[in-house]
Amino acid sequence: MGRVPCCEKENVKKGQWTPEEDNKLSSYIAQHGTRNWRLIPKNAGLQRCGKSCRLRWTNYLRPDLKHGQFSDMEEQTIVKLHSVVGNRWSLIAAQLPGRTDNDVKNHWNTKLKKKLTDMGIDPVTHKPISHLLAEIATTWAPPQAAHLAEAALGCFKDEMLHLLTKKRVDFQLQQANNVPPGSSTGTYIHGEQNEKDGTVENIKRGLSRAIQQPDLISLYKPWSSTDAAGTSNCFPASTSAFQYAPLSFGNEGDGSSWSQGICTESTCTAGEQQGPLHEILEETEEELSEGGKEIRNGTSIFSSDSVLWDLPCDDLMNPIV
DNA sequence: AATCCGTGCAACCGCCATTTT
């Protein structure tokens, strides 16, 4: 047989915690510690589930927590680590003293994701959205590419339209605009369209055109060069195509250091170029290996068995869903 | 003044690995 239940489900209170409950929990933990969450609510006189008490304590009541705004430095750290470890919030939070995984997760979902998207960077892959579209064009055969592109455009439509209407994209493929809609691919239906729809159509036409002209495509895949060893690098150290990277997408008027190099250094550079990401991760490696912290599958990503920095760039990026 | 809408955040839910009986 197993153990006794953690709490009586019927008598458990849910919802917002009152100051009195907070006081009871805090004072009990101050005296007895957090050894057994099952007993804490009972002994502290709380009609709460032990799990609820644990969450309240770890996410809000703990005295070492910061409750203020996230600093630029903290935001940069989150973005950089997220580009490597993805949504492992506890791992990221462990590098931000006083912040909880819930804090980091909320901040990411409410602020940072939007911030990156506004900069033209896909918050999942940390690649420029424009690169993703080109990647679709180079990776998939035209029918699938067209569908994927449409899906991608669906995901980022609002942001794309915002960017495209605010700042003209220097598509060489805009030449394709001279081609009457639908005539080159026969795929897209046209008709009465407002300005936004026209923009989308232009993107679609450009993409279809790119698919049909492999020479052009290579221009739009600057992040995946392959070195002599066959290792795929995100960006060559210098390339004319690099200007296609989101330098032109940066937040206008946003002079904060945050907006600089989010993609160009941190998330799109690896291999030969060791940018700030590697510095911060080297520090992280030490801390994590000292603390013996492990990720969920039980394997420390920073352990000597798995040398993160030796991974090719594509392995550093979160895979495209 | 009332309503709507977007944002931020606390809390809950469900899953999984580990621990305990």
Next chain:
DNA sequence: AAAAATGGCGGTTGCACGGAT
């Protein structure tokens, strides 16, 4: 060894609040 609870984690929800209409 098996069953069940615990603890930890990420995803999601719901509410409070403030600004816009």
